[in-house]
Amino acid sequence: MTHQRTLSFTLNGRPVTATARTHETILEVLQRDFGLFGARESCGQGLCGCCTLLVNGTAVSGCLYLAAFADGAELVTVEGLARGGTQHPIQCAFVEKSGFQCGFCTPGMILMTKELLGRHPRPTDEQIRHYLSGNLCRCATYPDIIESVRRAAELV
């Protein structure tokens, strides 16, 4: 059936399969089939970054990403960053600098930071703002987030 797909992809380092209908986004599949809620829908329009995940190493908005496009890809969500109970240095930096209040935007901020540091290991403040300008924080912890990203660049 072309309206439904069996998808094979790598999720946080593990090969997995899932069945998705063509109109479902990857976010729906991650939440329903894998119980992963780190990427969460907020605006649903590509604007806020709460739904950020990495597909083949680049950040995308999961709310606009058709699940079928994940077939054959490598997916990383915030849940896949820690290693054996040890948090990823970017996570440590956000904790150390309190780069959050409610935490709703934090998975997206952390994954965008990962993409930023991949391209610019020693980012300027301008580069930090450029990469994070599409991630919104309703608690407005922006100064602490930028501080966290600076710290993350030291730790990574």
Added chain:
Amino acid sequence: MKAFELVEPATIDDAIALLDAGDPGVRAVAGGSALVPMMKARLFQPTRLVSLRRIGGALRGIHAGDGGLRIGALATLTELEHSTRVRDAAPVMSRALRTLSNVRIRNVATLGGHLAHGDPHMDLPPILLTLGARVRVAGRGGERWIDINDLFLGYYQTAVAAGELITEVHVSAQPHDARTWYEKFTALSADDWPTVGAAVWYRTAGDRIGEARVAVSAATERPVRIAAAEQILTGAAPSAETFGAAADAAAAAVDPLADIRGSAAYKREMVRVHVRRALEKAR
């Protein structure tokens, strides 16, 4: 969203055969960043989407040559943003890409989708109107080139027919003395869609402007060249008076659409301001 048929052909020919179904519910999908929001809002309910993502080769890559830039339709906006070829040949594009949406959208959005969508708020169309460009289109009857000046027909309407695919975009080589600028004015958040996009291009001959191009988008129902402004610039000295007169001509020529970003009268004034600024900043 409602269920639909999703097909992922491996060649351009197969894609065209699948697109050419005489059904308005059949469309191509590249990055999906324009289409999926429309589907979520139920403005578009496809019966079949033809994904281009498994087509390689001809639809990818950014090449520079004597004739200018050749960009595959599936090149992402992120690839264009970071391309040194684009930066060398058309720095005005590289600059605009930095404020075009956000990193996540640019990571998936393609140049082909950007142009085929026909949304007047897109940032690159007015720039391409001033740089000069051609779009290569493939359909059941073969291939044809569409000049960028003939591509945008109206609100979400382009000259790309149902059943046709954009395969490549060719940006003209720029004379070394061409001055360019794109002024993006956002009325809501800083990196919102443009309320007005103003692109300019001119060359001087001696102390006069030899040739000039001015394009306006976002405020209008499609990106448009402004002949009245170009006429004022051509042959005149590149002075504050000339730029002001050209900006006045642009404001008089446009037919702005009112929306959440402003009334028609407001946008007309913003066209005046931002065409003038673009001319002053062109380098």
